[in-house]
Structure formats: structure tokens, C-alpha cells
Amino acid sequence: xxxxxxxxxxxxxxxxxxxxxxxxxxxxxxxxxxxxxxxxxxxxxxxxxxxxxxxxxxxxxxxxxxxxxxxxxxxxxxxxxxxxxxxxxxxxxxxxxxxxxxxxxxxxxxxxxxxxxxxxxxxxxxxxxxxxxxxxxxxxxxxxxxxxxxxxxxxxxxxxxxxxxxxxxxxxxxxxxxxxxxxxxxxxxxxxxxxxxxxxxxxxxxxxxxxxxxxxxxxxxxxxxxxxxxxxxxxxxxxxxxxxxxxxxxxxxxxxxxxxxxxxxxxxxxxxxxxxxxxxxxxxxxxxxxxxxxxxxxxxxxxxxxxxxxxxxxxxxxxxxxxxxxxxxxxxxxxxxxxxxxxxxxxxxxxxxxxxxxxxxxxxxxxxxxxxxxxxxxxxxxxxxxxxxxxxxxxxxxxxxxxxxxxxxxxxxxxxxxxxxxx
Amino acid sequence: xxxxxxxxxxxxxxxxxxxxxxxxxxxxxxxxxxxxxxxxxxxxxxxxxxxxxxxxxxxxxxxxxxxxxxxxxxxxxxxxxxxxxxxxxxxxxxxxxxxxxxxxxxxxxxxxxxxxxxxxxxxxxxxxxxxxxxxxxxxxxxxxxxxxxxxxxxxxxxxxxxxxxxxxxxxxxxxxxxxxxxxxxxxxxxxxxxxxxxxxxxxxxxxxxxxxxxxxxxx
Numbered sequence: 076x077x078x079x080x081x082x083x084x085x086x087x088x089x090x091x092x093x094x095x096x097x098x099x100x101x102x103x104x105x106x107x108x109x110x111x112x113x114x115x116x117x118x119x120x121x122x123x124x125x126x127x128x129x130x131x132x133x134x135x136x137x138x139x140x141x142x143x144x145x146x147x148x149x150x151x152x153x154x155x156x157x158x159x160x161x162x163x164x165x166x167x168x169x170x171x172x173x174x175x176x177x178x179x180x181x182x183x184x185x186x187x188x189x190x191x192x193x194x195x196x197x198x199x200x201x202x203x204x205x206x207x208x209x210x211x212x213x214x215x216x217x218x219x220x221x222x223x224x225x226x227x228x229x230x231x232x233x234x235x236x237x238x239x240x241x242x243x244x245x246x247x248x249x250x251x252x253x254x255x256x257x258x259x260x261x262x263x264x265x266x267x268x269x270x271x272x273x274x275x276x277x278x279x280x281x282x283x284x285x286x287x288x289x290x291x292x293x294x295x296x297x298x299x300x301x302x303x304x305x306x307x308x309x310x311x312x313x314x315x316x317x318x319x320x321x322x323x324x325x326x327x328x329x330x331x332x333x334x335x336x337x338x339x340x341x342x343x344x345x346x347x348x349x350x351x352x353x354x355x356x357x358x359x360x361x362x363x364x365x366x367x368x369x370x371x372x373x374x375x376x377x378x379x380x381x382x383x384x385x386x387x388x389x390x391x392x393x394x395x396x397x398x399x400x401x402x403x404x405x406x407x408x409x410x411x412x413x414x415x416x417x418x419x420x421x422x423x424x425x426x427x428x429x430x431x432x433x434x435x436x437x438x439x440x441x442x443x444x445x446x447x448x449x450x451x452x453x454x455x456x457x458x459x460x461x462x463x464x465x466x467x468x469x470x471x472x473x474x475x476x477x478x479x480x481x482x483x484x485x486x487x488x489x490x491x492x493x494x495x496x497x498x
Numbered sequence: 499x500x501x502x503x504x505x506x507x508x509x510x511x512x513x514x515x516x517x518x519x520x521x522x523x524x525x526x527x528x529x530x531x532x533x534x535x536x537x538x539x540x541x542x543x544x545x546x547x548x549x550x551x552x553x554x555x556x557x558x559x560x561x562x563x564x565x566x567x568x569x570x571x572x573x574x575x576x577x578x579x580x581x582x583x584x585x586x587x588x589x590x591x592x593x594x595x596x597x598x599x600x601x602x603x604x605x606x607x608x609x610x611x612x613x614x615x616x617x618x619x620x621x622x623x624x625x626x627x628x629x630x631x632x633x634x635x636x637x638x639x640x641x642x643x644x645x646x647x648x649x650x651x652x653x654x655x656x657x658x659x660x661x662x663x664x665x666x667x668x669x670x671x672x673x674x675x676x677x678x679x680x681x682x683x684x685x686x687x688x689x690x691x692x693x694x695x696x697x698x699x700x701x702x703x704x705x706x707x708x709x710x711x712x713x714x715x716x717x
Contacts, residue, residue: 306578310550313577314507316599321513324602328520349599356579366581380601400579 084250091242099235107227111220118216119187122157122196126209129159130198133169133207156215163205179208252276256284265291266298305359312352319345346380350407354467357404365474370395370402372431376423379403381410386420393425397475397494402431405471408464409433409490416440416488429477429495439488445481452479468492499543499613499656500524500674504534504559505575506552510598514546517602522636522649524677531559541673542570543660544609544616549576549587557590564591571616573608575600610634617660624659626713629698631659638698645697650675654690655713658703663715665706 158174160167165181179190183206184197193210200207252275259272271288275281323342330338372391381387406423410433413421418437426432440448451460452469461469465479468490472479476496482489501518505511506529518525526542528534531554545563547556560572574592576583587595593612596605610633614622622634630639636652638645647655657674658666666674672687691703691711704712 309579310577313598314510317575318507318509318511318513320599321510321517321602325513325516325520328517346601352599353579368581398581400581 083253084246087246087250088243091246092239095235095238095242099231099238103227103231106231107224110223110227114219114223115216118194118211118219119196122187122194122209122211125157125159126196126198126207129209130200130207133161134200136169157209157211159207159209161200161205161207168205174210179210180206184208252280256280260287263287263291265295270295301359305356308359309356312356316345316349316352320349343382347411350380350404350411351463354404354408354463357401357467357471365398365401367396367398367475370397370399372423372425375399375402375406379406379410381407381421382414384419385410385414388420388422390422390424393428393430395425395429395431395494397431398471401471401474402492402494405464405468405492406433408467412462412464413437413488418487426491429493431492431494432482432489433492434484434487434489436487439484439486442483445483449481452481465490499609499653499660500541500677501526501544501546501609502534502537502540502542503527503546504531504551504556505546505548506530506550507548514602514605518606521606522652524653524675526677531556534559541670543613543657543674544571544573546573546575546605546609547592549574549578557587557592560592561590569616571612573605573612575605607634613660617662624662626659626662626702627699629702631655633659640698647697648690648693650686650690651693651697654687654694654703655698658711658713662713665710665712667710671711 157171158179159171160174160179161169162178162180165178167176167178179193179195180188180197183199183204184195185199185206186197188195188197192213194213194216195208195210198207198209199205255276256272263272264270270291272284275284320342323338323345327335327338327342372395373389376387376389379387410421413433413435416435416437416439418435420436422432422434424432424434448461448465451457452465455469455473457466457469469479472492472494475492475494477493480491480493482491501523503511503514503518503525505514505527508529511527511529515525515527526537526540528537530552545560547560549556551559556574556576560574563570563572571593572591574587574595575598576587576595577598578584578587579597584595584597593616594608596608610622614633622632624631624633628641630642632638633656636656638647638652638655653675654671657671668687675690676686691705694703702713704714706712
């Protein structure tokens with residue numbers, strides 16, 4: 076099961092963008108509320124000022140109790156923003172053009188008051204309980220507040236956008252050390268002497284880098300121990316094997332003829348044992364380091380101590396860069412496999428750059444068995460499913476960053492070592 | 499050829515010594531670096547040096563010999579098979595590098611090649627007038643007829659052929675042919691040289707009075 080990786084940058088950017096928008100909305104709302112209250116007060120002051128300005132001329136006029144010509148009450152939004160009325164009781168003694176026919180207030184109401192659709196300021200005219208009412212439509216006041224709100228939004232949105240851009244840039248910049256760390260890790264070879272990631276840019280990264288350095292140091296120490304052990308094991312195993320072979324060679328020279336066959340069989344077994352030991356040492360080493368070098372396939376095959384019953388052929392047309400020792404160990408075991416399956420001929424070829432194919436003319440295997448082996452190789456599940464030869468071939472190919480393929484053949488068996496990482 | 503084998507493993511050292519002797523070489527076997535004192539000043543055709551010895555590194559010993567100007571052909575015998583080790587071995591003055599386990603037949607073939615290269619001849623077949631010498635086949639022909647040589651006679655011929663054109667002192671030739679026991683048979687060398695002249699013609703081995711013997715340059 077694969078888990079989709081979460082991007083810290085994307086999550087942070089998203090969270091900061093939401094936060095910036097919310098913050099701007101809250102700030103805008105607060106500004107709008109504060110300003111609308113101030114505007115309300117300004118409009119009220121205007122009403123009061125208009126009333127106080129009108130009262131002088133109106134006192135001078137002799138308004139009779141005769142009602143003015145009735146006019147239809149203006150519908151909200153018809154453009155009448157300010158109106159005034161002089162009211163006595165329930166009678167309108169005078170009014171501005173466009174003011175409602177009905178009195179704005181039927182009982183004397185000095186100061187500010189409200190009625191549906193209007194904000195009113197009342198001022199006593201001084202006698203006969205006459206009142207001057209100056210009113211402003213609610214629609215007008217609402218329009219002013221909406222314009223104010225729109226202006227606040229207009230100011231807040233660019234600020235929010237700038238904030239989002241700045242925060243995004245900041246997030247990217249602050250996460251760059253993580254990217255740098257990834258790049259440094261990609262080129263980090265803990266097996267190099269004194270390898271370290273160096274000081275961390277951020278305090279938070281210091282423990283991470285320190286932990287990686289400590290892990291690398293442990294890994295390098297372990298690899299060094301394993302290398303030492305391999306060197307000792309190689310010496311302890313290879314030297315007696317060489318001694319056995321030398322003693323058998325002498326024995327073959329000194330022994331009477333009837334013993335030759337027996338000694339030769341023992342010597343052949345000793346050589347097989349050498350191959351197995353070399354393979355085991357190569358297996359042990361395959362996980363460590365690969366020493367790539369250009370391979371001249373014909374020379375490599377010529378140096379292989381193949382069983383004389385096998386006739387090798389070489390057809391190398393493509394370049395091959397590989398670890399010669401690992402390749403030798405794998406090829407020797409594959410050749411042994413071929414011999415066990417009745418092969419007499421081996422064809423070593425390079426069908427593509429970085430691909431080495433070894434095909435034999437033995438009995439081969441059926442398609443289901445081949446597919447089962449391929450599945451085991453692909454899954455790196457060698458135990459009980461492949462022999463030492465294929466297992467070693469698989470490990471050697473993987474040590475080179477590649478894999479092993481078992482192509483179908485009309486006759487015989489073939490193994491392809493793909494020694495390059497997939498493109 | 500006279501060979502100095504430096505190998506601490508009894509099984510391998512004993513097997514190699516006997517095998518090399520069985521194919522006609524004179525072999526002296528040192529089991530440690532300290533034991534090499536016994537052969538100080540001796541002349542060898544080649545050294546077979548194990549890298550890891552109980553009292554030090556065969557590689558360091560070889561490097562010291564090279565620094566002293568000794569150019570005796572050397573073949574490293576080691577269990578170290580990694581490329582950096584092989585490069586280190588060759589860079590330290592080894593002429594060839596053989597990874598254990600190896601077949602003694604391969605060791606002998608490589609020895610011949612190393613010694614031929616050291617003598618300035620890449621080919622195994624050498625010609626000295628009417629005499630042909632095949633170092634690989636360990637055989638010699640006079641006018642196309644194969645001469646039957648004893649192991650000692652062959653050793654004399656091989657030692658001189660590998661140094662073709664230069665005078666080889668009698669003492670040096672004795673060491674190369676008879677090994678550690680050279681002093682025990684003071685006239686043995688003359689006997690072998692005389693036999694060689696009888697089988698391959700009087701003109702093949704030239705005696706340079708007071709200095710030693712010489713086989714003329716290859717033709």
C-alpha cells in the first residue's frame with residue numbers, strides 16, 4: 076500500500092491563505108462597523124445641522140394651519156435624500172418638496188427618532204407645539220454604508236492577496252533548507268571518511284541532521300567491520316582452498332595412474348567449492364559497493380574457469396560497465412546451473428547497452444516454472460524459490476541498480492542481467 | 499627458475515613448493531618476513547609474495563625492495579580480490595597479482611609471462627641461431643630436432659635465456675639453478691653447461707673468462 080505524501084509547503088500555504096483571508100475579513104468587518112457608526116453619527120450631525128439651519132427662516136415665515144397641497148409620499152430610492160416638515164399636532168404646516176404627505180411624527184418628538192424608512196431629527200419651533208422635522212431616508216443611509224463597506228472590501232482584498240503572496244514566498248523560503256537537505260542527502264556518501272551533512276541552518280533541523288550523521292557513522296562503522304570481516308573471511312577461506320588445489324595438483328603428478336581419475340574428481344569438486352566460496356563472498360559484498368569498469372566480454376569469458384564440458388561463445392556488440400568480480404561470481408554460478416541442466420554450449424551476448432545475456436542449449440524449463448522464477452526474482456524472494464546461481468545473479472544485478480530477466484527461448488535457458496538502472 | 503616463495507600457510511606453501519619443484523623450478527620457501535634473512539643477497543628469478551604474513555605485510559616488504567632498486571619480478575598471491583586492493587598491489591611494485599584460490603598451473607603460466615616480460619621478451623619462443631627455446635613448453639630444439647634436457651640443464655638454459663645478451667656470473671647462475679645448496683656442489687654447474695653444449699651446440703653458451711656465461715641475444 077502506498078501512502079500519498081503530504082506537502083508541508085502546500086499545507087502551510089493553504090492554512091496561511093485561509094488565515095490571511097479570515098484575518099482580512101475580520102479586520103474589514105471591524106473597520107466597516109467602526110466607520111459605519113462614525114458615518115451614522117456624521118449623518119445625524121448633518122441632519123441636526125440642516126434642522127438648525129432651517130429653523131431660522133421657518134420661524135420667520137408665518138405658516139398657517141392650512142395643510143399644504145398633498146403630494147404623494149416619495150418611494151424609497153427616488154432621489155429624495157433629505158426632507159423637512161413643519162408639523163403641529165397631526166397637521167403638516169409646511170414641508171420640502173418630496174417630503175411625505177403624512178407627518179413624520181404625530182407627537183412632538185425632539186431630537187433623533189426613527190420611523191420606517193426614515194431617520195428623523197426634531198426641533199421645536201418655539202410656540203404652539205410646532206415641530207420642525209428633518210429626515211433622511213434609510214435607503215440613503217444604507218447606500219452610504221454600502222459604499223463604505225465596498226471601499227473597505229476594496230482595500231482589504233488586495234491586502235489579503237499581498238499577504239497570501241508574501242506568506243507563500245516566506246513559506247517557500249523557510250522550507251528551502253529542507254530541499255537543500257534532501258539534495259545534500261542525495262549526494263551524501265556516509266562511507267566516505269569524515270562524511271557529514273554539516274551545520275544545520277535551522278535550529279529545528281539540527282537534531283535531524285545530527286541523527287542522520289550519527290546513523291551514517293554507525294552505518295560506516297558497520298560496513299568497515301563487515302569489510303574487515305570479509306577480508307579476514309576471504310583470507311581464511313581462500314588460502315586453504317588454494318592449498319587444497321595445490322596439494323591435489325602435486326598428488327596428480329605423483330600418484331599412480333589408477334588414482335588419477337579419483338584425484339581429478341576431488342580436484343573438480345574443490346574447484347566447485349571455490350566457486351561457491353567466491354559466490355558467498357561476492358554475495359556478502361554485493362550489498363556494499365560496486366566497482367564499475369568497462370568490461371571486455373570476450374576477455375572476461377576467457378578468464379572464467381568454466382567446466383571443460385561447456386563450450387562458450389561470445390557475441391558482444393554493446394558496451395558493458397560492471398563490477399567484474401561480482402559479474403564473474405554470477406556467471407560462474409549460472410554456468411554451473413547450465414551444466415546441471417545438460418547444456419554443452421553457452422552464448423554470452425550483449426543484446427543492449429548494459430545488458431548481459433547468458434543463454435545455454437540445455438533442457439531449459441517450462442513457461443510456468445520460468446514465470447515463477449521471474450516472480451521470485453522480481454520480489455527478491457529467493458529463499459526456496461531460486462537456486463544460488465539465480466539468486467546471486469539477482470543480487471548482482473540489483474547491486475548495479477538493475478534486475479534480472481528470464482526471456483523465453485525455443486530451446487535452453489537464458490538469463491539477462493540488466494546492469495543499469497531503468498531509464 | 500629459482501623462485502622465492504613467501505607464504506605462511508603450510509598447506510598452500512607446501513603444495514606450491516612441491517608443485518613448482520615438480521615442474522622443474524628451484525624453490526625456496528620462507529614462512530615469514532623474519533625468515534627472509536636467510537636468503538639475504540641471494541638471486542632469484544621471481545618472488546611469489548603473500549600479502550598477509552604473520553609478522554607483517556608482504557606488500558610493504560615488496561615496496562621496500564623496489565625502493566632499494568631490486569627489480570626481481572614479483573607476483574602477489576593474496577586473498578584480497580577487491581579492485582582497490584589489486585591496484586594497490588600492482589602499484590606497490592608487483593608485476594602480477596593472483597587471487598587465491600588459483601590453480602598452480604595458472605601460477606606457473608603467469609610466472610613464465612612475468613619473467614619473459616622482465617627479460618624483455620613477450621613471446622614464449624626464443625631463437626638463438628640454430629637453437630629454438632620454448633619457455634612455455636620447457637623444450638629446446640637444435641636445427642628443428644628436439645633436445646632431451648634434464649631438469650637442471652633446462653634450468654641453466656632457462657636462466658641464461660631469460661637474461662639473453664648479458665653476462666651471468668657463475669655464482670649467480672649457481673644460485674638460480676641449484677638454489678640454497680649451490681655451495682655443496684661446486685663443479686655441478688660446469689657439468690650442466692657442458693651437457694647443454696653437447697646437446698645444443700658448442701656455440702650456444704659462451705664462457706666469458708673470469709666473468710661468467712652468456713647466451714647471445716635472440717635472433
